[in-house]
Amino acid sequence: MGLRVDNLTVVYRDGDHGVLALDDVSLALVPGRCLALVGESGSGKTTLGKACMGLLPRNAGIGGRILLDGRPLDPEDEAAMNRVRWSSISMVFQSGAANLNPVHRVLDQVAEPLIQQGGVDRSGARERAAGALEAVGLERVLHARYPHQLSGGQAQRVLLAMAGILDPDVILLDEPTSALDAASKAFVARAIQGMKAAGKAVLLISHDLEFALHQADDMSVIYLGQVVETLPASELLSNPRHPYTLALGRSYPAMDTARDLGGIRGDAFYRIVHRHGRDDGGVAPHSHIQVPGSSHRDGHAPPTGCLFQNRCTQAVPACSHGEIAMEEADGHRVRCLRGGIVRLLRMEGVSKRYDAVQALDGVDLQVQAGEVLSLVGETGSGKTTLALTAAGVLRPDAGTRAFDGADMDGWIRRDYRSLARRIGVIYQNPAEAVSHRFTVFDAVAEPLRIHGLAEGRGDLEERVKRRLGDVHLSTDRAFLERYPHELNMGAIQRVCMARALILEPSLLVADEPTSSLDPSVQAKVMKLLLHLQAEMGLSLLFVTHDIGLARKISDRIAVMMAGRIVEIGPASLLLRSPRHPYTRLLLESAAGRLPEAPPAREGTGDRDPGCAFAPRCSRRTGDCLTRVPLLAGHGPRRAACHAPLPEG
Amino acid sequence: MHIDRAQVIRDPWFAVGLGIAVGFGLVSLLGPALAPYDPWSMAFSPISQPTGEHWLGVNDGGQDIFSELLYAIRNTAAFGLLSGLASLFLGIALGLTSGWYGGVVDAVIMRVADVLLAVPAIMILILTAALFRPEPWVLALILSALMWPTVGKTLRAQTLSLKGSLHVRAAAQMGGGGGYILRRHLLPEMFPLYLIGFAAKARMAMFMEASLAFLGLFDPSRKSLGMMINYALQFYYLDVWWNWLLPPVLCLSLLIMGVTFLAVGLEKVLDPRLRADTGGRTWA
Numbered sequence: 001m002g003l004r005v006d007n008l009t010v011v012y013r014d015g016d017h018g019v020l021a022l023d024d025v026s027l028a029l030v031p032g033r034c035l036a037l038v039g040e041s042g043s044g045k046t047t048l049g050k051a052c053m054g055l056l057p058r059n060a061g062i063g064g065r066i067l068l069d070g071r072p073l074d075p076e077d078e079a080a081m082n083r084v085r086w087s088s089i090s091m092v093f094q095s096g097a098a099n100l101n102p103v104h105r106v107l108d109q110v111a112e113p114l115i116q117q118g119g120v121d122r123s124g125a126r127e128r129a130a131g132a133l134e135a136v137g138l139e140r141v142l143h144a145r146y147p148h149q150l151s152g153g154q155a156q157r158v159l160l161a162m163a164g165i166l167d168p169d170v171i172l173l174d175e176p177t178s179a180l181d182a183a184s185k186a187f188v189a190r191a192i193q194g195m196k197a198a199g200k201a202v203l204l205i206s207h208d209l210e211f212a213l214h215q216a217d218d219m220s221v222i223y224l225g226q227v228v229e230t231l232p233a234s235e236l237l238s239n240p241r242h243p244y245t246l247a248l249g250r251s252y253p254a255m256d257t258a259r260d261l262g263g264i265r266g267d268a269f270y271r272i273v274h275r276h277g278r279d280d281g282g283v284a285p286h287s288h289i290q291v292p293g294s295s296h297r298d299g300h301a302p303p304t305g306c307l308f309q310n311r312c313t314q315a316v317p318a319c320s321h322g323e324i325a326m327e328e329a330d331g332h333r334v335r336c337l338r339g340g341i342v343r344l345l346r347m348e349g350v351s352k353r354y355d356a357v358q359a360l361d362g363v364d365l366q367v368q369a370g371e372v373l374s375l376v377g378e379t380g381s382g383k384t385t386l387a388l389t390a391a392g393v394l395r396p397d398a399g400t401r402a403f404d405g406a407d408m409d410g411w412i413r414r415d416y417r418s419l420a421r422r423i424g425v426i427y428q429n430p431a432e433a434v435s436h437r438f439t440v441f442d443a444v445a446e447p448l449r450i451h452g453l454a455e456g457r458g459d460l461e462e463r464v465k466r467r468l469g470d471v472h473l474s475t476d477r478a479f480l481e482r483y484p485h486e487l488n489m490g491a492i493q494r495v496c497m498a499r500a501l502i503l504e505p506s507l508l509v510a511d512e513p514t515s516s517l518d519p520s521v522q523a524k525v526m527k528l529l530l531h532l533q534a535e536m537g538l539s540l541l542f543v544t545h546d547i548g549l550a551r552k553i554s555d556r557i558a559v560m561m562a563g564r565i566v567e568i569g570p571a572s573l574l575l576r577s578p579r580h581p582y583t584r585l586l587l588e589s590a591a592g593r594l595p596e597a598p599p600a601r602e603g604t605g606d607r608d609p610g611c612a613f614a615p616r617c618s619r620r621t622g623d624c625l626t627r628v629p630l631l632a633g634h635g636p637r638r639a640a641c642h643a644p645l646p647e648g
Numbered sequence: 649m650h651i652d653r654a655q656v657i658r659d660p661w662f663a664v665g666l667g668i669a670v671g672f673g674l675v676s677l678l679g680p681a682l683a684p685y686d687p688w689s690m691a692f693s694p695i696s697q698p699t700g701e702h703w704l705g706v707n708d709g710g711q712d713i714f715s716e717l718l719y720a721i722r723n724t725a726a727f728g729l730l731s732g733l734a735s736l737f738l739g740i741a742l743g744l745t746s747g748w749y750g751g752v753v754d755a756v757i758m759r760v761a762d763v764l765l766a767v768p769a770i771m772i773l774i775l776t777a778a779l780f781r782p783e784p785w786v787l788a789l790i791l792s793a794l795m796w797p798t799v800g801k802t803l804r805a806q807t808l809s810l811k812g813s814l815h816v817r818a819a820a821q822m823g824g825g826g827g828y829i830l831r832r833h834l835l836p837e838m839f840p841l842y843l844i845g846f847a848a849k850a851r852m853a854m855f856m857e858a859s860l861a862f863l864g865l866f867d868p869s870r871k872s873l874g875m876m877i878n879y880a881l882q883f884y885y886l887d888v889w890w891n892w893l894l895p896p897v898l899c900l901s902l903l904i905m906g907v908t909f910l911a912v913g914l915e916k917v918l919d920p921r922l923r924a925d926t927g928g929r930t931w932a
Contacts, residue, residue, distance in 0.1 A: 391821065392821075393817070393821050416823060417823040417825075419823075420821065420822055420823030421823065423821075425818065425821050427814055427818065429814060432813065432814040432815060433814045433815055433818050434815055434818075435815040435816075435832075435833055435837070437836050437837060438815075446819065446822060446824075446832075447822045447823075449832075450819070450822050450823050450824045450828055451823060499822075
């Protein structure tokens with residue numbers, strides 16, 4: 001039942017070429033559930049809605065099938081479409097009042113489908129329309145008004161009433177909240193819940209991620225006319241599997257996310273379909289992806305492959321070849337050659353001991369491509385050791401490490417230099433991280449020199465200058481010849497950033513890079529770092545003791561205590577409702593409140609078996625003193641606690 | 649170890665030392681041209697007091713003392729220079745290797761160094777010179793082989809401390825190999841230590857050369873400050889000490905002092921304990 005769309009392709013023809021608006025889109029609307037279709041403007045969301053309603057303009061070419069209650073719809077068969085429109089499938093169009101006829105009273109417009117298709121007489125229809133309008137909260141005084149006399153929110157309610165008037169099984173909502181204030185949004189939300197309760201199949205087309213994520217059960221993410229991921233709505237922000245979904249979620253100012261807006265690097269391709277001499281007027285058999293600013297005739301546009309490749313954080317050469325199909329991954333359906341977001345770094349059971357101190361004790365950590373993961377915790381909790389182990393600088397006593405799918409220890413033994421090229425490190429103390437005998441130029445050029453990657457002095461100079469420009473430092477000769485002790489801390493740290501990024505690594509490990517800077521300089525450096533992180537699409541493993549800072553920059557946060565990760569999860573969830581008492585303690589301390597737990601006792605050396613936090617914990621049970629809790633939990637959130645705080 | 653060049657040059661110890669060293673350097677280089685006579689020619693009347701023709705008089709063999717002195721300075725300075733450079737080279741090579749690679753390499757090199765430190769260099773040199781009568785440059789090299797351990801140990805210690813420094817670890821993280829780090833990070837970093845090591849060893853070598861010559865362990869026809877002193881002492885009773893004995897003694901002392909001053913000047917700038925003001929970047 002409901003509505004099914006199979007391999008729908010829509011091309012808007014224009015002269016000798018066409019624009020591919022939808023490409024191989026498949027989705028299913030199930031009664032009683034709401035599917036949200038989200039994506040940037042121009043991604044083909046509205047085209048899909050209009051295609052289902054048979055309302056595409058004449059120059060649209062359609063391929064694939066649309067099934068309503070199991071029966072195929074022919075969008076070009078006007079008569080057949082008229083029979084199902086409003087009665088079986090209806091749509092709430094975008095931008096409210098503009099979709100209403102300005103010369104008719106709203107009551108008459110809502111009543112019209114009843115008269116045309118429901119076979120109800122005029123007065124009966126008016127009566128039922130008035131009831132429907134009242135049901136959406138519009139009092140009778142408003143019923144006789146013309147559309148221009150209504151506010152945007154009121155017009156939206158009229159459209160909602162109209163869509164539901166013939167009690168269709170399938171309702172499509174196209175950007176129902178785009179121009180609405182928060183209170184009116186809540187009304188639309190309630191209407192959607194009502195439709196679901198009434199057993200209708202709802203398609204919510206929206207770029208308002210937060211609204212969509214709360215109303216919908218499932219979510220399809222569309223990019224340039226292709227669905228790139230279908231996933232449970234609740235996991236949109238916390239557990240995306242496609243790099244575009246992650247980037248999209250990061251760009252949206254949701255109430256829950258604390259992280260600053262991330263944006264998506266680069267610009268989208270255009271998709272142009274060329275006829276190439278065929279004169280039958282049909283859709284040509286192949287499409288071209290076109291890079292912004294170039295034309296098809298330039299001939300250097302990548303012809304095939306993933307549409308997101310130029311903005312992706314994990315693209316490999318194979319991504320530009322062939323068709324990428326939707327595949328199942330962790331309960332999501334993902335259109336990605338690499339099976340969704342890649343785990344760039346994977347560490348399992350990593351332990352490291354310094355004499356009497358167990359710095360790392362069986363730590364599991366994964367860093368995904370393109371994400372910002374912060375390690376927070378007190379001094380001595382093992383953050384730096386873990387970060388340097390992740391960077392391949394320290395060798396763990398036990399455990400395995402894999403980088404980009406390859407065993408890291410073997411890689412280090414075999415060819416450390418090629419691994420070093422892919423990992424950049426920024427240190428806590430920038431002044432000491434640069435030899436005082438190196439000029440700014442020498443410092444930034446060092447990685448290129450080590451790897452012999454520059455072709456001559458000119459190339460070296462140009463690349464150094466470009467990187468210095470990226471970190472907003474001067475590139476004139478006088479500055480290039482300055483020594484580090486002649487610069488301020490912020491500038492040296494930016495020199496170090498330029499140095500760490502000049503080889504364009506995939507992973508950047510930053511160990512408290514701003515703790516020696518004052519807040520205003522820190523803000524500047526962090527902004528730059530995050531901008532570059534997004535633009536270069538690299539993964540950032542960020543070590544900090546400053547939870548406030550971690551909150552602003554992280555996609556995920558891992559809390560460390562005594563050599564273990566005690567809680568890990570999406571930054572927003574972890575900060576809003578910590579599950580480990582230690583995380584709560586850190587949050588309380590960071591907020592300046594006096595935590596209820598007593599302060600830690602230093603220098604106790606080897607610990608008793610059990611949770612390191614147990615002596616200070618108010619939720620302690622017998623188990624806590626005898627058994628080490630392991631990370632447990634569902635989805636992306638895990639906490640290592642025998643008596644975790646309730647999820648809130 | 650960052651050196652403020654202007655500060656070093658303004659240091660009085662360094663300036664005086666530099667002046668003396670440059671003076672003797674010029675004398676050594678231009679010696680043959682400056683000498684009024686052939687120092688081996690015995691054409692003059694022996695044991696004459698200084699005159700307009702013979703500024704420092706003539707010795708017992710009828711040779712012009714001033715010409716002899718110029719050649720002697722040249723020989724002594726060359727011996728010191730060669731021996732100092734060779735010690736420094738050995739010290740750098742072995743000290744850096746030892747410090748950088750550590751482990752067995754370090755243990756072996758450092759034990760050898762300890763043995764050499766315990767051996768009295770002068771004894772070995774006297775024996776070698778007496779038994780084998782080698783060329784002076786061979787003796788200079790043998791001396792270097794005995795003297796490098798102090799330089800080597802200093803450089804090893806510095807290498808160890810630099811090895812742990814962040815910029816070296818950063819370079820290693822970036823993929824820089826041992827060769828790269830030695831070349832770009834360690835060698836230039838320790839430049840001041842080379843000057844100190846060289847000065848100390850050159851000073852010692854010059855003193856050693858004078859001693860050996862004084863003992864008559866070199867070819868007697870080779871001009872040397874030590875040998876001049878030896879001969880002058882034999883005629884001490886003739887009241888020639890001020891024109892024959894004093895000049896070589898003074899020259900030897902000044903040579904050694906000059907090089908010492910250079911070393912002290914550098915050390916003062918580089919060693920914070922010798923700095924009058926240890927705070928900030930103003931040097932003593």
